Amino acid sequence: MKQALAAARAAVDAGEVPIGAVLMLDGKVIATAANETRTGRDPTAHAEMLVIRRAAEALGQERLERCDLWVTLEPCAMCAGAIAHARIARLYYAAPDPKGGGVEHGARVFDQPTCHHRPEVYSGLGEAESAMLLREFFVARR
Amino acid sequence: MKQALAAARAAVDAGEVPIGAVLMLDGKVIATAANETRTGRDPTAHAEMLVIRRAAEALGQERLERCDLWVTLEPCAMCAGAIAHARIARLYYAAPDPKGGGVEHGARVFDQPTCHHRPEVYSGLGEAESAMLLREFFVARR
Numbered sequence: 001m002k003q004a005l006a007a008a009r010a011a012v013d014a015g016e017v018p019i020g021a022v023l024m025l026d027g028k029v030i031a032t033a034a035n036e037t038r039t040g041r042d043p044t045a046h047a048e049m050l051v052i053r054r055a056a057e058a059l060g061q062e063r064l065e066r067c068d069l070w071v072t073l074e075p076c077a078m079c080a081g082a083i084a085h086a087r088i089a090r091l092y093y094a095a096p097d098p099k100g101g102g103v104e105h106g107a108r109v110f111d112q113p114t115c116h117h118r119p120e121v122y123s124g125l126g127e128a129e130s131a132m133l134l135r136e137f138f139v140a141r142r
Numbered sequence: 143m144k145q146a147l148a149a150a151r152a153a154v155d156a157g158e159v160p161i162g163a164v165l166m167l168d169g170k171v172i173a174t175a176a177n178e179t180r181t182g183r184d185p186t187a188h189a190e191m192l193v194i195r196r197a198a199e200a201l202g203q204e205r206l207e208r209c210d211l212w213v214t215l216e217p218c219a220m221c222a223g224a225i226a227h228a229r230i231a232r233l234y235y236a237a238p239d240p241k242g243g244g245v246e247h248g249a250r251v252f253d254q255p256t257c258h259h260r261p262e263v264y265s266g267l268g269e270a271e272s273a274m275l276l277r278e279f280f281v282a283r284r
Binding site for chain 1: 206224239
């Protein structure tokens with residue numbers, strides 16, 4: 001989670017919302033990403049989406065079974081859907097997102113009968129630092 | 143929808159699930175895509191995701207306001223989330239997807255308070271042909 005938070009901090013310098021993600025397999029980092037929606041002019045370029053795509057490319061496979069995804073904010077419905085499609089084994093997220101989350105809020109993607117894979121979900125590790133990064137970013141932009 | 147169905151048919155030859163999508167602005171086609179999860183080894187490469195990314199790149203902007211998305215199957219939660227993030231104005235889909243859909247089934251992404259943009263949604267046009275393409279594909283793979 002420290003590496004995911006470092007990626008989130010780096011995103012601030014690029015004017016991006018500070019959210020970072022790391023994908024691991026067998027204790028090794030396979031891919032790292034931060035939010036790139038503005039710089040990439042891509043509405044789908046959330047940290048989770050990018051780290052999943054990069055890891056799939058690095059491993060040469062569509063499914064990321066046995067992989068762990070670490071991300072600094074609760075994934076939205078789009079990202080939760082991607083996590084299910086990728087068959088990720090464990091999801092760790094730092095801060096909950098009552099306004100836009102799709103795991104424990106809103107769409108609750110993994111709890112639906114239309115969801116064909118549910119990762120183990122753990123949250124809270126690094127929550128204070130992630131929340132502070134986001135708060136400082138949005139205060140500075142006002 | 144005819145162009146989306148044509149893209150879906152073409153996907154079969156590549157061994158992909160036959161789902162196609164077209165993105166339009168002011169009556170002009172901006173991008174076309176079909177499912178590429180297998181060939182691209184990318185679990186996020188649904189037709190809707192690809193057509194949104196291609197259109198955002200073509201237009202050089204993160205938001206696809208005023209754009210219409212035509213797709214041959216009800217979008218899943220991931221794709222519905224991307225449609226909301228992209229601020230797409232109108233969504234037209236051919237066939238409903240009770241097993242994996244995220245618009246009128248399961249996560250019902252657009253109906254959640256965590257969803258910050260809801261497109262106008264129309265369905266049914268081209269439903270029979272889309273459903274037949276999918277049925278034939280899955281029968282042939284058994």
